[in-house]
Amino acid sequence: MNPISAVGAWVLGAVEEFGQYTVFTARALWGIVRPPYRLRNLFRQMEFVGNQSLSIVLITGAFTGMVFAVQTDFAFGRFGARGLIGSTVVLALTRELGPVLTSLMVNGRVGSAMAAEIGTMRVTEQIDALESMAVDPVQYLASPRIGASILMLPILCAAFDLVGALGVSYVATQVLGVNPGPYYARMEWFVDPDDIWGGMLKSSVFGFIIASVGCYRGFTASGGAEGVGRATTRAVVASGVAVLVVDYFITVILAPMSVNRA
Amino acid sequence: MSEGCIRLVNLQKRFGAQEVLRGVNLDVPIGKITVVIGRSGTGKSVLLKILMGLMRADEGQILIGGANITRFGDRELLKVRNRFGMVFQHSALFDSMSVFENVAFPLREHERLRERELAARVNAALASVGLVEHGHKDVHQLSGGMRKRAAVARALVRKPEFLLYDEPTTGLDPIMTAHVDELIRSTQDSTPGLTSLVISHDMAATLRIADKVAMLHEGAVIFEGTAEDLQNTDHAAVRQFVEGRLDGPIHL
Structure with a gap:
């Protein structure tokens, strides 16, 4: 095959794949709003995505805040702006690090589990069995997972922001010896609720990406245990990259709103 | 006759260039066990999926109680699916x-x-x-x-009125195979009005349980009859399959 037709084949394949993903996702979203409503499945997934991810999100958040306090001190200390450590780091946490790091951690835990679980159901005919019992497998399996991720990621992100802020404040005021008065005054002055809401909104979009890609990869898995492994890897890699790419575009779209207020 | 059976008429299905079913004609008698035999990849599973309404045929009819379910819309098809039960291979x-x-x-x-x-x-x-x-x-x-x-x-x-088995004994040891055959037979005998359709390539099992046998080959039914007919047939391809020989009209 010559290089041009190879590129063409790759592009056609990618477009077709994206089209199938879009159709799948539309079916899953429609499945969230139409009956039957399987609240038990939704709550179970919310518990899995939310509660069970809380500990890793809290640990990641606390240490991210703490290490950024140290690094920012290293830079800001050179020109006597140590009082700005708190506001700088908390802005970075709420606007960027919270949603992105929460999503990447959850992606590793939840996106991979969704792809592996649904992929195993696919290759062991459990999805065909659902269909044979007149149950829509996309609505039964994908809709609650996507719905739960859209709902729970912002809450996890808020928890990350909170412990991150506590972490940076503890290290700045207790370890590095920054004067707490100006530290908290500047933080209050610089950080707006909109920063937190914007971050939570982003993480909700990331939750949608993680769950929809994980479920799609699971549904399209084929070829036994190896195929499930491949589906899982592809889900995690694709979601991780997609989160970072989409993050940039959401940030660019959201940015004018926060510039206006200043 | 048509009241007493599911009737498949000239059922066709292709995937791209590959013709999987090339006009299947088969009567599945109500209240009996029918076994469809054939080599792997001859469209047996596709036949089951079309019958359950999980896949649509390109051409042909499936008549259940005189109604042609291939013409049904999605909602009616869902009702039809509720009349079927399916036992999967694994x-x-x-x-x-x-x-x-x-x-x-x-x-x-x-x-x-x-x-x-x-x-x-x-x-x-x-x-x-x-x-x-x-x-x-x-x-x-x-x-x-x-x-x-x-x-x-x-x-x-x-x-359900109809119970479908997709290769129920594939990969099981002979004693387990006998056990599953017994299960299919006793389920049939203890459930009044039940119609069983078994997809298989296990000859011993077929002879044990079948009230009727049909052989699917290259997308069409090439043999229909009782288990006894199957053992006494002169049809070369059927004989080759039943006896499990390499030489004959069927090539690998």
């Missing part, structure tokens, strides 16, 4: 649920029952396959034969 039990919950699943999805009624129905289905004491177990705690029995209980719990 049982396909949900491994996230207990045995009891697996059997209860179709009832919970489609019938509004009180918990006590539901338990009675599920336990009756489990009892019919001898699994009552195993309802609380996880699926992975069951042996292969018990899984198959649980799968039959799940397929039977909504009292």
Whole structure:
């Protein structure tokens, strides 16, 4: 095959794949709003995505805040702006690090589990069995997972922001010896609720990406245990990259709103 | 005759350039066990999927009680699907649920029952396959034969008119195969009005359980008859398959 037709084949394949993903996702979203409503499945997934991810999100958040306090001190200390450590780091946490790091951690835990679980159901005919019992497998399996991720990621992100802020404040005021008065005054002055809401909104979009890609990869898995492994890897890699790419575009779209207020 | 059977007329299905079914004509008699035999990859599973309404035929008719279900819309097809139960090749039990919950699943999805009624129905289905004491177990705690029995209980719990088996004995040892054959036979005998359709390439099993045998080859039915007819046929391709020989009209 010559290089041009190879590129063409790759592009056609990618477009077709994206089209199938879009159709799948539309079916899953429609499945969230139409009956039957399987609240038990939704709550179970919310518990899995939310509660069970809380500990890793809290640990990641606390240490991210703490290490950024140290690094920012290293830079800001050179020109006597140590009082700005708190506001700088908390802005970075709420606007960027919270949603992105929460999503990447959850992606590793939840996106991979969704792809592996649904992929195993696919290759062991459990999805065909659902269909044979007149149950829509996309609505039964994908809709609650996507719905739960859209709902729970912002809450996890808020928890990350909170412990991150506590972490940076503890290290700045207790370890590095920054004067707490100006530290908290500047933080209050610089950080707006909109920063937190914007971050939570982003993480909700990331939750949608993680769950929809994980479920799609699971549904399209084929070829036994190896195929499930491949589906899982592809889900995690694709979601991780997609989160970072989409993050940039959401940030660019959201940015004018926060510039206006200043 | 047409009242007493499911009638497949000139059923055709192709995937791209590949013709899988090239005009299947078959009568599946009501209240009997029909076994469809044929080599792997001759479209047997596709036939089952079309019959259940999981896949649409390109051409041809499926007549159930005189109604042609290939013309049905999605909603009517869903109703047709409720009249079928399917036992998958590897049982396909949900491994996230207990045995009891697996059997209860179709009832919970489609019938509004009180918990006590539901338990009675599920336990009756489990009892019919001898699994009552195993309802609380996880699926992975069951042996292969018990899984198959649980799968039959799940397929039977909504009292379907038609029970389909997709290669029920593939990959099982001879004793387990005999056990599953016995299960298919006893399920048929103890369920009045049930029609069983078994897809298989296991000759010994076929001769044991079949009231009627049909052989699918290259997308068409090349033989129909009783198990006895099958053993006495002169049809060269059928003979080759039955006797499991390499030389003959069928090539690898």
